[in-house]
Amino acid sequence: MFISIVIPTYNRKPILEKCLYALEQQKFTDTKINTYEIVLVDDGSTDGTLQWLDENRHDFPNVHYFAQDHLGPASARNLGIEKARGNIIIFIDSDLVVTESFLQSHANALIEGEKKLGSDCLFTYGAVINTCNFENPTSETYKVTDFSAAFFATGNVAISRVWLEKAGLFDTNFKQYGWEDLELGVRLKKLGLQLIKCPEAVGYHWHPAFNLKQVPNLINQEIQRGKMGILFYKKHPTFEVRLMIQMTWFHKTLWGMLSLGGILNEKTLSPLLQWLINHGKPQIALEIARIFLNWYNVKAVYKAYKDI
Known part of the structure; x- marks a missing residue:
């Protein structure tokens, strides 16, 4: 071998x-x-x-x-x-x-x-x-x-x-x-x-411990991932792939509700995230940040799908 x-x-x-x-x-x-x-x-x-x-x-x-x-x-x-x-x-x-x-x-x-x-x-x-x-x-x-x-x-x-x-x-x-x-x-x-x-x-x-300086890059990654998700779906237009790339009404509703339609975002949540980071809990801060990160991803998926 x-x-x-x-x-x-x-x-x-x-x-x-x-x-x-x-x-x-x-x-x-x-x-x-x-x-x-x-x-x-x-x-x-x-x-x-x-x-x-x-x-x-x-x-x-x-x-x-x-x-x-x-x-x-x-x-x-x-x-x-x-x-x-x-x-x-x-x-x-x-x-x-x-x-x-x-x-x-x-x-x-x-x-x-x-x-x-x-x-x-x-x-x-x-x-x-x-x-x-x-x-x-x-x-x-x-x-x-x-x-x-x-x-x-x-x-x-x-x-x-x-x-x-x-x-x-x-x-x-x-x-x-x-x-x-x-x-x-x-x-x-x-x-x-x-x-x-x-x-x-x-x-x-x-990967480095989560901090607020990473947020713009993480948002950009989610937007890119949404665009590439549609390329994935175009090649394999199945429900399984829709689930993987979060292009379902369930995901749209879930992250829309959790983010309050985008009200909970990188700006409004930054004080809480920074507080958690300052108290030695960067992983919890990252998990909370995933609320708006996933919302960015879902929006990017549907925008890319609409564009084609």
Whole structure:
């Protein structure tokens, strides 16, 4: 088994360092894993990522890195697949820090899953734990908010490259934030692939603790996600996709009511959010902020749908 870990990155140098160092510390108990490589695709970073890699290449014997203009994660992952030499592709994000048994756990789950199903028509999905602890990200424990019901999310999945090629890789029309991985998941599901959960393959997804300076960018992401959601729906006009992108009357009513029709927004809620942040509760503040963030998303979905 030759594993290629494909990682797109864009302006994430500080946490990327931890990501790559953790991947270089993998330990194996099974000789069925012959070797592995880390295929890093820099998506036009401006933070010195490539210079840092050049200066520290001796620390990363398994890393092969490539660069492209800022074309988005779908394009970057496709380039990573093209350059990868392994028969198994693992996707993670560049702000994910893994444990030393990460690759072995995915490999074990793939082997056991193939035995159980009698084919390799499957992929494994590891656990993702969110953390804002930069110094020691792997110390975070699992929380209810870490649960994900996504079928194919590229934060932590392993799959035979043959299925990616049969499905047609990522759609590079998804140039803005969101949905390019779940859209590929729909095509993989149509090919009959089954999800095998692999909670032993843990990745710790780092992001800075929530603060009000992040709000404009988070709102912009939700608007982009709404636009890309309609692209997703145009390709797969099903009720399942409508649920995923929140294009239902239930979602419109829910977030409209919770936000009081937009009265509870980034301006009116900022005193409460700042108070929670000041009292050491940034995660609670973020969950409250999701009220207006989801309202921005739903409005963007319906606007984009109306525009087409």
